[in-house]
Amino acid sequence: MSTSRVAVVTGSNKGIGLAIVQALCKQFQGDVYITSRDIGRGQEAVASLNSEGLKPMFHQLDIDDLNSITTAAAFFKEKYGGVDILINNAGIAFKVADTTPFAVQAEVTLKTNFFATRDMLSQFLPIIKAGGRVVNVSSFVSVYALNKCSPALQQRFRSEDITEEELGGLMQKFIDDTRKGEHKQAGWPDTAYGVSKIGLTTLSMILARRLFKERPNDGILLNACCPGWVRTDMAGPKAPKSPDEGAVTPVYLALLPPRATEPHGKFVSEKEVQTCGRGQEAVASLASEGLKAMFHQLDIDDLNSITTAAAFFKEKYGGVDVLINNAGIAFGVADSTPFAVQAEVTLKTNFFATRDMLTQFLPIIKAGGRVVNVSSFVGARTLNQCSPALQQRFRSEDIPEEELVELMQEFVNKAKKGEHTQAGWPDTAYGVSKTGLTTLSMILARHLSKERPNDGILLNAGCPGWVRTDMAGSNATRSPEEGAANLVYLALLPPGATEPHGKFVSDKEVQPW
Ligand SMILES: NC(=O)c1ccc[n+]([C@@H]2O[C@H](COP(=O)([O-])OP(=O)(O)OC[C@H]3O[C@@H](n4cnc5c(N)ncnc54)[C@H](OP(=O)(O)O)[C@@H]3O)[C@@H](O)[C@H]2O)c1
Known part of the structure; x- marks a missing residue:
């Protein structure tokens, strides 16, 4: 042998x-x-x-x-x-x-x-x-x-x-x-x-x-x-x-x-x-389609997860060229979770956690970078249902980030007391979270223009439309591919482009706010 x-x-x-x-x-x-x-x-x-x-x-x-x-x-x-x-x-x-x-x-x-x-x-x-x-x-x-x-x-x-x-x-x-x-x-x-x-x-x-x-x-x-x-x-x-x-x-x-x-x-x-x-x-x-995507764990609700990911991209790539803040949640219409809980949970991810992402990632966005915050036309509709005083603040050119954060927190607090409608807020946690995200996008775009004027970074909020996903259900009008089109357009705005920046964009067109 x-x-x-x-x-x-x-x-x-x-x-x-x-x-x-x-x-x-x-x-x-x-x-x-x-x-x-x-x-x-x-x-x-x-x-x-x-x-x-x-x-x-x-x-x-x-x-x-x-x-x-x-x-x-x-x-x-x-x-x-x-x-x-x-x-x-x-x-x-x-x-x-x-x-x-x-x-x-x-x-x-x-x-x-x-x-x-x-x-x-x-x-x-x-x-x-x-x-x-x-x-x-x-x-x-x-x-x-x-x-x-x-x-x-x-x-x-x-x-x-x-x-x-x-x-x-x-x-x-x-x-x-x-x-x-x-x-x-x-x-x-x-x-x-x-x-x-x-x-x-x-x-x-x-x-x-x-x-x-x-x-x-x-x-x-x-x-x-x-x-x-x-x-x-x-x-x-x-x-x-x-x-x-x-x-x-x-x-x-x-x-x-x-x-x-x-x-x-x-x-x-x-x-x-x-x-x-x-x-x-x-x-x-x-x-299985022959595409080679990479993977990194990232839970935007977890600040530790965000800072770990930011450190990884900084070290491996020297920063990030395109950031698409797409993560978001919505309660189903028939969901019986108390509105106050829906308000807190929805704003936690869609507004506060996305803001944490922006706080940690904007400093490492490279010159010429593109940032896309996936908001929704629901945010624009919700804005129109707010009290005139709130509308004025969300639309103002001088609203600081801190004031916006306080307003979002106020909505959650009022919802907990059952007083949000009297305080001028509409009855939609998802809508308010997206009003907040679109407004935040405008604020941060102004910051970038002021603080990094030569870096040519473009930051916008974009709407994917009504898309057939787990969130929106099977009756929605668009496929996920169609929903991605506007967001990918914003992510791939050509080098040297100067606009759109700080806008709410739907179907590749700047929308009124
Ligand atoms: N290529 C890919 O992208 C890929 C991806 C994931 C997994 N795989 C797996 O990797 C393995 C190798 O695949 P490959 O891409 O190299 O395929 P391949 O070029 O078609 O080679 C397959 C080999 O298996 C042999 N074979 C088939 N039936 C047999 C049998 N009854 N007894 C003994 N040998 C037999 C073939 O022999 P004959 O020449 O006599 O037919 C050939 O040598 C497979 O298990 C496949 O499922 C491949």
């Missing part, structure tokens, strides 16, 4: 798998196996790496064929006494334009990406050596698809007590539901690939828990990962990453140093454990 250590990569005759083998040949002390279902394609891949001076080994392995899996497992057991690194990379995906009936796509995709990979794990986990590393190449699409599942399904996939049998049953149910044309009613998303990768990520977590329990002293680490969006036959030439770049995270997990105890049972991307919070989900949904 060979005393060499050994690494096995499934589906490694091309794409990310081949790039993983290439990197392991350079970084891993031991034998590295290209495995392929087709011997000819596998040997061509070996030859291509030989021509670079690398010496991978080869073994046939079709993960769809249980006999092929058990033959390979027996070979590695006999020749090496087991396996040190197993990377389950083999996978398939139908192209978006493929007209194969969805039920067939579901069956074929889950067969390889979930059931066959599970067979690999069932046969190979018992021969993974102590200190071994197991990497399942999943995808961020699994996160995206999970979020599109019904709450009941999400609860099961996320639970800590789901068993391998239950998971297998759910994957089979997806296939059965697609055959009946009922998968959407049953709470499944419309993506066979996504569901197959939900299964693989969840399976990774289940098996990691089992390893921890059954082989606690063996120090094996098993994780699922996303390689990113990679230029391969699967993902096409437009993907931003090369196969070498796609291999980075799988190889990182395969080479976690001896005695490392984590990550284990995690979903890892860009060498980072993904917590799959709402922010990461949004990044994932854009990534």
Whole structure:
């Protein structure tokens, strides 16, 4: 029996798998196996790496064929006494334009990406050596698809007590539901690939828990990962990453140093454990369209979170070029929360917290920067419903920031005493918060003109229109994309532009205030 250590990569005759083998040949002390279902394609891949001076080994392995899996497992057991690194990379995906009936796509995709990979794990986990590393190449699409599942399904996939049998049953149910044309009613998303990768990520977590329990002293680490969006036959030439770049995270997990105890049972991307919070989900949904958004945590209600983020942008980028204060809340019309509470809570986020953002971020807005405060036409309408005295203050050119803050606080105090209408305020907490935000925008624009006259910063309040979101509901007239248009216009006002500045802008037009 060979005393060499050994690494096995499934589906490694091309794409990310081949790039993983290439990197392991350079970084891993031991034998590295290209495995392929087709011997000819596998040997061509070996030859291509030989021509670079690398010496991978080869073994046939079709993960769809249980006999092929058990033959390979027996070979590695006999020749090496087991396996040190197993990377389950083999996978398939139908192209978006493929007209194969969805039920067939579901069956074929889950067969390889979930059931066959599970067979690999069932046969190979018992021969993974102590200190071994197991990497399942999943995808961020699994996160995206999970979020599109019904709450009941999400609860099961996320639970800590789901068993391998239950998971297998759910994957089979997806296939059965697609055959009946009922998968959407049953709470499944419309993506066979996504569901197959939900299964693989969840399976990774289940098996990691089992390893921890059954082989606690063996120090094996098993994780699922996303390689990113990679230029391969699967993902096409437009993907931003090369196969070498796609291999980075799988190889990182395969080479976690001896005695490392984590990550284990995690979903890892860009060498980072993904917590799959709402922010990461949004990044994932854009990534599935090929867009590369970055992420930073930021709770505007938390001053500590604001100052942490401001310090981050200052240090990493020397400041900020475009700041869009979009975060906001609104109580539903039917909400029975007492008006005083609605007033306090709404103004806290929409006015006071947004003001905190501006206080902390304006000093780091770079010359030529653009600041957009997402206000609303409701703020303008609310202004017209205020008493003449209040209207006069909100419209005056000399209202200082402190006076505006006091007025907003007065509204909350009067609402608490049930006296806001007598004091000249209209009956809308959301409206008042946005009247405050638009007025604040005008005040701060005047400050900027005075204090940084040569910096060419433009700051405006903008209205997105009435937009179909969780806040405004499905009857609203605009899509989110349409709602973004005016705000993006203000954010991208060309260099050297001098206006609009300190205005309330709707549909790219300055509105009266
Ligand atoms: N590319 C991306 O942007 C991206 C993003 C996220 C996740 N992934 C995942 O990364 C992995 C590799 O994808 P890729 O982009 O490199 O795709 P690829 O270029 O199409 O390569 C897929 C590999 O899997 C092999 N394979 C498929 N079915 C197999 C089976 N039954 N037995 C053994 N090998 C089999 C293929 O072999 P043949 O040549 O014989 O077909 C090929 O070697 C997949 O699991 C994929 O889901 C890719």
